[in-house]
Amino acid sequence: MVNHVPEAPASKSGDWAFLGAESGSVADRLYLSAAEEWNRAINSRFVNELLDDTLPDNVLVSYLIQDFKFFNQGIMDHAIALAPREETKEMLRKQSKFFADEEAPYFTDFLKVYHVTDEQYEHAPQTPANKEYCDYLAEVVNGTWEELITALCCMEWLYLAWAKRTVDAGVVQQVPAHKGWVDLHEGELFRAWTGRLIALVNEYASVDGPEAEVFRRIVHLERRFFEDAYDLA
Numbered sequence: 001m002v003n004h005v006p007e008a009p010a011s012k013s014g015d016w017a018f019l020g021a022e023s024g025s026v027a028d029r030l031y032l033s034a035a036e037e038w039n040r041a042i043n044s045r046f047v048n049e050l051l052d053d054t055l056p057d058n059v060l061v062s063y064l065i066q067d068f069k070f071f072n073q074g075i076m077d078h079a080i081a082l083a084p085r086e087e088t089k090e091m092l093r094k095q096s097k098f099f100a101d102e103e104a105p106y107f108t109d110f111l112k113v114y115h116v117t118d119e120q121y122e123h124a125p126q127t128p129a130n131k132e133y134c135d136y137l138a139e140v141v142n143g144t145w146e147e148l149i150t151a152l153c154c155m156e157w158l159y160l161a162w163a164k165r166t167v168d169a170g171v172v173q174q175v176p177a178h179k180g181w182v183d184l185h186e187g188e189l190f191r192a193w194t195g196r197l198i199a200l201v202n203e204y205a206s207v208d209g210p211e212a213e214v215f216r217r218i219v220h221l222e223r224r225f226f227e228d229a230y231d232l233a
């Protein structure tokens with residue numbers, strides 16, 4: 001039996017008040033400014049199939065190879081360097097350690113279980129969206145703290161938003177790799193991390209500043225990143 005996970009409804013102001021994006025806050029307004037494409041990303045075919053356990057293995061492999069390449073870019077190191085307060089640097093360092101301890105082993109175990117060789121991994125070309133995303137982030141990390149924290153917040157928040165669909169529906173994936181990917185992006189720890197990023201966006205970003213364009217561009221790239229998984233599978 002397939003446990004179907006319904007699509008997320010259209011975004012509305014205050015959806016994420018429970019994580020600090022209260023109605024009218026900077027984070028809430030940025031979220032609403034990208035609502036249409038955000039919704040398409042979190043309800044994309046890739047996410048739907050992953051949550052319903054109907055995703056073909058070759059698509060999952062293609063996506064996770066891309067995502068491991070994306071993960072290895074070192075964006076957290078740049079955020080730590082740019083963070084204006086020591087307590088923020090410390091929070092980011094702790095999260096970076098969490099990624100190294102929890103997310104990196106997910107990738108390496110996955111590649112082993114799905115028989116992806118080092119050679120296959122190394123030789124897989126980056127998809128156009130991943131290449132564009134990595135190039136864009138290379139620009140963002142050389143920009144301002146305000147832009148970088150907006151980019152980081154947006155990408156993590158969007159991941160929590162798609163994973164939350166399955167928690168809301170009470171569906172647990174039966175394919176271990178699907179469940180593992182959901183578990184990394186939904187739960188107390190990931191919510192707390194996203195909430196801390198939302199608080200930083202509320203504190204530092206501006207809806208009238210360049211951060212607004214950063215937020216929308218990240219949502220756009222995230223949507224395309226999911227779509228590209230099918231092209232190289």
Ligand SMILES: Cc1ncc(CN)c(N)n1
Pocket residue numbers: 067070155156159222225
């Ligand atoms: C492309 C992308 N964006 C965000 C995430 C969540 N860390 C991710 N794993 N991959």
